[in-house]
Amino acid sequence: MSSDLSSHGEVAIPDASGAGDPIPDPGLPPHEPRLTDVDEQAAKRAERQVATLFGLAALLIIAFVVAYLVVPRHAAFLGFGASNLALGSTLGLALLFIGVGAVQWARRLMDDHEIVEERHSSSSSEQDRAEAIAVVRQGADESGIGRRTLIRRTLIGAVATLGIAPIILLADLGPLPGNKSAHTIWRRGTRIANDVTFKLLRPEDLELGQLVNAVPLTLEDLPEGKERNNARAKASVILVRMEENQIRALPNRKNWGVGGILCYSKVCTHVGCPVNLYERVTRHVLCPCHQSTFDLADNGRVVFGPAARSLPQLPIMVDADGYLVAQSDFTEPVGPSYWERG
Amino acid sequence: MSSATPKAVSAPLEFLDERVGLAKLVKSNLRKVFPDHWSFLLGEIALYSFIVLLLSGTFLTLWFKPSMQEIVYNGAYGPMQGLHMSEAFASTLDISFSVRGGLLMRQIHHWAAMLFIGAMTIHMLRVFFTGAFRKPREINWLIGTILLQLGLIEGFTGYSLPDDLLSGTGLRFVEGLIRSVPVVGTYVSFFLFGGEFPGDAIIPRLYPIHILLLPGLILALVAAHIGLVVYHKHTQHTGSGRTNKNVVGYPLMPVYMAKAGGFFFIVFGVTALMGALFQLNPVWIYGPYNAAQVGAGTQPDWYMGWVEGGLRIMPNWETHIAGFTISWNIFIPGVGLLGLLAVVMSIYPFIERWVTGDNREHHLLDKPRNQPTRTGFGVAGMTFYGLLWIGGGNDIIATTFHLAINDITWFLRIAIFIGPVIAFMITKRICIGLQRRDRDKLLHGTESGIVMRLPHGEFIEVHKPLPMEQAYELAAHDRQEPLDIGAGVDHNGVEAPNRRILRLRARVSRFWFGDAVQKPTAGELEAAHTHGHGHDDGHGELEAGESEAHRPEVGAGSGKTPT
Known part of the structure; x- marks a missing residue:
């Protein structure tokens, strides 16, 4: 290869003779004239072609303005939004024509003799390096940063301490978690309501094999916006009804259901998507985000997918008025795992 | 300046030259030579789609309201009138239905974002397979890896802003991901979201990150990236007359001004046509975000698909130690894969440099076949990425091809380890075969x-x-x-x-x-x-x-x- 490329280090570089070995460089091939170089008519044609593209672009911009003013906002055309289609296609084609015109001009008409430019090594010369070091040394000497260690150390200390300021300023970004993640608004006696209509649910409202999305009725008491949304994100549940003899409840969960109706958290224990794809034959519920699958007849156990923990179950009962209510809050945190969860 | 130039031109030029030394800049840069090859256009596509993003994004900021304040919608889109939604989502609907050209700009912006990351990715592969990352260009390779990762984050923050059902689900995933970080996860999540999920702070907070902080960083790094290309001069493919000590091609003025400038218009034109003809992210179909709802077949944008796939095929491992929980099932694919991408890409040029002990400057590009091992690594990496990407769509594949999702997931869990090894071996063999043919051609x-x-x-x-x-x-x-x-x-x-x-x-x-x-x-x-x-x-x-x-x-x- 070339002479200015030297190697460092104690190990010999593998032989790399590169270009020219074993076949010598024949040099740049001779310039081949294009049709437009030798035929004046062809050059004229190319010029007209480019000019036509630019002219069409200008016309399309005018069409764009007309479309903006004339095409009604909500009209449809061939299933497209007419305004979007008209504006986009005129603007897009105008831009495309300008671009194609310019490229065509360069390819057909501009001089196409290849130019050779020499490269220089990216590094500075030895002399430049020496001079650079001298300049830095001189500056350092004149400042006295090397000698005056007290100044140097206190400066480093001050600037390092300064780094604390922006970090401390960010402390008000959020409250500390506390044990908020461990609780929801479910309490003993909280009534279970349909999640859209807030209609209260009785056991007889659920048919065999049915799944109902539900929320605590107390959600309605919370102000709209952040508070209600945050509460909903944790307290949403699904109610399912199955044959009582199909339920394989853990010993301590024997009385958590009402006549074959079980209630589970709707928040996937993986990363928190709502689980909502229910297969009534297998009584499995699947999370549409990452396909974690839970067996609702078997305490919400994970049967497939990346979720590690069972779907938390909400113990329910029927109150004096015959409505489905919670026996208590969830007995474990709902949603994705976290460090302090234990 | 030249006496033949008309005064209307020469006067302002003289004004500038007397103040900033314009002539020197023009003299040394305007005829700078760039080599011609189609693969050099990939980086240009990335650059131009970024400019399209800046232009269309600025347009969108004029109407978008980054607020999670809940309002009742009474805008132009009939089916959602009376619905409760955030101002962010309502203003996205307004941009789509009430602002003329608004939907077009939204769609251009989103298509350009997909193109930006796609072009960066393929440009990176080109640089990798041709060895353009070798000395003296390692720093530019590092800048490129940072740009790619900033692009991923920028894209994610972007599609999280409209506060539709899909974007909220994406944020839910991010919250779960952050929570999986040992020790500090819960705290980081509470600080980012201003409390519990979803809260009302995340969109106002992502907004300045998306429109100011990240674009500013990307712009600065793009400037450095191009500055280094100018300083090093572009690499070139081997060919007669092209050596390690020269660069053969056409001058910036006029050829590349016309070609590159024209190509910007072509990229912009194509994204505009895509915005006109191909609908994407129809947020009015998804509806406003509700933490208790999710659409079936929920998918992130394509460039997050591989991380999504990692999350889907990861076994459900979770460790409980001394009252603390470590969610390997989320932490490894979520944080680990992004970290793996960053680390492997960053250190590769230095590993290869260590192996070869080669300290020379390289300005001639390799043919991939002449580096069978490097090319094998590259294809193994692409296979790894591709398998994860398939995993990200395992539900779509299952329903489209009537396969069991469990079988696809198990196949991928195994293939993710075996596939890249097989790809490496096959690629290396193909490269060696091609090398043999080249040798044969030379000899006979x-x-x-x-x-x-x-x-x-x-x-x-x-x-x-x-x-x-x-x-x-x-x-x-x-x-x-x-x-x-x-x-x-x-x-x-x-x-x-x-x-x-x-x-x-x-x-x-x-x-x-x-x-x-x-x-x-x-x-x-x-x-x-x-x-x-x-x-x-x-x-x-x-x-x-x-x-x-x-x-x-x-x-x-x-x-x-x-x-």
Whole structure:
């Protein structure tokens, strides 16, 4: 290869003779004239072609303005939004024509003799390096940063301490978690309501094999916006009804259901998507985000997918008025795992 | 300036030159040479789509309201009137339905974002496979890896802003991901979201990150990236007249001003046409975000698909130690894969430099075949990425091809380890095969398709000599033989102190270059030409039974390369 490329280090570089070995460089091939170089008519044609593209672009911009003013906002055309289609296609084609015109001009008409430019090594010369070091040394000497260690150390200390300021300023970004993640608004006696209509649910409202999305009725008491949304994100549940003899409840969960109706958290224990794809034959519920699958007849156990923990179950009962209510809050945190969860 | 220039032009130029020394800048830069190759356009596409993003994004900020304040919608889109939603979502609907050209700009912005990351990714592959990351361009490679990752985050923050059902689900995933970080996860999540999920702070907080902080960083890094390209001058492919010490191509003015400038308009035009014709992210179909709802077939934008796939195929491992929980099932694919991408990409040029011990500057690009091991690694990486990406769509694949999602997931869990190894081996073999063919062509020329019968009855295929330019191009790369560290003992038979590292390096070097086919030496070339078509080119059976005496004549009419 070339002479200015030297190697460092104690190990010999593998032989790399590169270009020219074993076949010598024949040099740049001779310039081949294009049709437009030798035929004046062809050059004229190319010029007209480019000019036509630019002219069409200008016309399309005018069409764009007309479309903006004339095409009604909500009209449809061939299933497209007419305004979007008209504006986009005129603007897009105008831009495309300008671009194609310019490229065509360069390819057909501009001089196409290849130019050779020499490269220089990216590094500075030895002399430049020496001079650079001298300049830095001189500056350092004149400042006295090397000698005056007290100044140097206190400066480093001050600037390092300064780094604390922006970090401390960010402390008000959020409250500390506390044990908020461990609780929801479910309490003993909280009534279970349909999640859209807030209609209260009785056991007889659920048919065999049915799944109902539900929320605590107390959600309605919370102000709209952040508070209600945050509460909903944790307290949403699904109610399912199955044959009582199909339920394989853990010993301590024997009385958590009402006549074959079980209630589970709707928040996937993986990363928190709502689980909502229910297969009534297998009584499995699947999370549409990452396909974690839970067996609702078997305490919400994970049967497939990346979720590690069972779907938390909400113990329910029927109150004096015959409505489905919670026996208590969830007995474990709902949603994705976290460090302090234990 | 020149006296022939009209005063209307010369006066402002003179004004500028007297103040900023314009003439010097113009003189040294305007005729800068850039080489021509289609693969050099990939980086340009990334650059231009970024400019399209800045333009269309600025338009969108004029109407978008980054607020999670809940309002009742009474805008132009009938089906959602009366619904409760955030101001962010309502203003996105307004941009789509009430602002003329608003939907077009939204769709241009989103398409350009997909194109930006796609072009960066393919540009990165081009740079990798041609070895353009080698000295002196390692720093630019690092800037590129940072740009790619900033692009991923920028894209994610962007599609999280409209506060539709899909974007909220994406944020839910991010919250779960952050929570999986040991020790600090819960705190980081509460600080980012201003409390519990979803809260009302995340969109106002992502907004300045998306429209100011990240674009500013990207813009600064893009400027540095291009500045370094100008300083180093562009790499070029091998070819006659193109050496490591020159750059052959066309000047910035006028050719590349027209070509590159024109190409910007082409990229902008194509994104505008896509915005006009291809609908994407129809948020009015998804509806406003509700933490209790999710659409089936929920998918992130394509560039997050591989992380999504990692999350889907990861086994459900979770560890409980001393009252604390570590969610490997989320942490490994979520945080680990992004970290893996960053680390592997960043250190690769330095690993290869260590193995080769090569400290020279490289301005000529490699043909991927001439670096079988590097190319094998690249394809293995692409296979790894591709398998994860398939995992990200496992539900779509299951429903489209009527397969069991469990089978797809299990297949991928195994293939993710085996696939890249197989891809590496196959790619390396293909590269070596291509190298053999190149060597063969150099030694014996190309097959002409003309079969000739010799007077004594032998059939041979006439080989045509390679044109000089082609022959030169096939042989212009470095010879890369494994590192020879010698005996490594001094006069007294004592091993050098760094011998162990050297031995390791030699072993890695053997793995890297041991199987590569070397181009012929001048001697081999000479022998092949004087000896006629040799026996090592696979034509042996045609000549079976022939005596040596015929060879020179045969050789004259066949198997000739130039020189």
